[in-house]
Amino acid sequence: MKLLDIYAKMKSDLDILEGKLAQSVTSDHSLLSETSTHLLKAGGKRIRPVFVLLSGKFGEYRLETLEKIAVSLELIHMSSLVHDDVIDNADTRRGQLTVKSKWDNRIAMYTGDYIFGKALTIVTELKNPLIHQILSKAMVQMCIGEMEQIRDFFNTEQSIRDYLLRIRRKTALLIATSCQLGAIAAGAEWWVSNRLYRFGYNVGMAFQIGDDLLDLLGTEKQIGKPPGSDIRQGNITLPVLLALQEQGREQLLHELNKIRESDGAGDTKKALNIIRRSAGIRISEELAARYISKATQALADLPDIPAKKNLTDIAHFVAKRNY
Amino acid sequence: MKLLDIYAKMKSDLDILEGKLAQSVTSDHSLLSETSTHLLKAGGKRIRPVFVLLSGKFGEYRLETLEKIAVSLELIHMSSLVHDDVIDNADTRRGQLTVKSKWDNRIAMYTGDYIFGKALTIVTELKNPLIHQILSKAMVQMCIGEMEQIRDFFNTEQSIRDYLLRIRRKTALLIATSCQLGAIAAGAEWWVSNRLYRFGYNVGMAFQIGDDLLDLLGTEKQIGKPPGSDIRQGNITLPVLLALQEQGREQLLHELNKIRESDGAGDTKKALNIIRRSAGIRISEELAARYISKATQALADLPDIPAKKNLTDIAHFVAKRNY
DSSP, rough: OOHHHHHTTHHHHHHHHHOOOOOOOHHHHHHHHHHHHHHHOOOOOOOOHHHHHHHHTOOOOOOHHHHHHHHHHHHHHHHHHHHHHHHHHSSSTTEEEEEHHHHHHHHHHHHHHHHHHHHHHHHHTTTHHHHHHHHHHHHHHHHHEEEEHHHHOOTTTTOOHHHHHIIIIIIIHHHHHHHHHHHHTTTOOOHHHHHHOOOOOOOHHHHHHHHHHHHHHSSSHHHSSSHHHHHHOOOOHHHHHHHHTTTTTTHHHHHHHHHHTTTTOOOOOOHHHHHSSSSHHHHHHHHHHHHHHHHHHHTSOOOOOOHHHHHHHHHHHHHOOOO | OOOHHHHHHHHHHHHHHHHHHHTTTTTTTTTHHHHHHHHTTTTOOOHHHHHHHHHHTTTTOHHHHHHHHHHHHHHHHHHHHHHHHHHHHHHHHHEEEEEHSOHHHHHHHHHHHHHHHHHHHHHHOOOHHHHHHHHHHHHHHHHHHHHHHTTTOTTTTTOOOHHHHHIIIIIIHHHHHHHHHHHTTTOOEEEEEHHHHHHHHHHHHHHHHHHHHHHHHHHHHSSSSSSSSSHHTTTTOOHHHHHHHTTTTHHHHHHHHHHTTTTEEEEEEHHHHHHHHSSSHHHHHHHHHHHHHHHHHHHTTTTOOOHHHHHHHHHHHHHHHHO
């Protein structure tokens, strides 16, 4: 099944979620409502909510419960994006002005804090402390991942393992948690939520590798921001680390150094060309594919309900993002 | 009883808390541990933990439970301070370098996020969803309060009511919540936790008014940062609003405008002199005293245990901070 068809089948539930998301950030403070709504309207694939709902199908599917998990996770994700845009000094995301660029850094910081707080308010309406616990732990890991990213900026000596640990925290754990909490909230058995966690974790790893590839290979139109943004800000991703293990290493180091010294204003064209020509691209694609295959294997023992097929299809879609 | 005596009597429990606080922010990420520990060591009065513990005396006092509330509230408070320092562009706090000045704004932002996440992890160890709910709501209000402060920067037309609503959200609600949650976690009756909430709310209002007075009247040594910081950054507090209702209004407006235009570099001496000579000081002190009296009244019906006397004494101390 195509991705659009899966979304179409879930449309009525997703529409309700979209309404709840919009409602969740309307406060008696107009500027906060405005910044948050701006953010919401920029859209996104809502992949975390979709995973929550599909994972909920492995238990007793109750939208009133699942929607709280889904809205909360999407808000936490959004909140981290606003803070990242401050860090990355990003002017656009998904082709839209960022909060920090349309307003300013201070407003973006508090908008992030506010959305984060709202996420918690919503999830705490569920009276299951286990859910609160799992969520808060995932959030701490996410923060550590973000901080590791800053620490590793322009560090060309970092290992592949450093990169994988970082994206695990930064991206994969929250997606894993989406699947796990969807299952737990639906009262699925423990082993079921564990398998879904593993599914989400592996899809999340592939997803981030795919995202990092897209930043190197995509067009500005596809990405919603100029390609090479990662290297411009010093975020050394897998394909770059792999390219640094090849012949062009010295030239690439030289280019990365020039970019670093230009303080974000430098030209990334030459560095991009070296990376694009390297085997780092293919090896990264293969690793992403391996994660996808592990993800689908994690589902093997689960009952053959339509949601299982949907999750598998989404995983394959993540693997084949057209860059 | 003097404040120091109250702290001395609680010393063994507070020492345990201090240990838990230090432990809570040690992570496998060294920079985050370092920034958080730097922050912790800067100290503070730990007023929120003290209120949690004393309120817990009105129920079944169990330190293992109360400490989780206390540590969590202190971390939330600290997390908001780090983010505020980014907003206020503050270089020192309590006489120590701020995280944003010792490291940078980006690190300060993620340090705040991380400490916030840690606070949640700790409080979610308590299996009482009501506690999680109350806490998350207080956090959202705090964010709105911070945002209102930005919105109202240099707004000399705001009303006294705007100011009071703002400090209610920014400060008083979290202190109220400290008292309320201490009581709830100790299994105190509902009306008891309500009274303690009201106590904390009124002390919190007085506390913030006192803080705002201190910034206008204290010495750099007392405050830990140069006096007049609030007006330098555009934070128009109660005494200033009151001074603006007097004869010196035009001159004060002129001075505030100069400060605004100087973008934080301006001289606050003249403005400070006008405010210090105005009746705004006395009226603010009277209002703070009124809040303190409401606070102690809220305790009237509670059983006459030593903790009640301690809370009353602390309230009176808050009223008489030596500026």
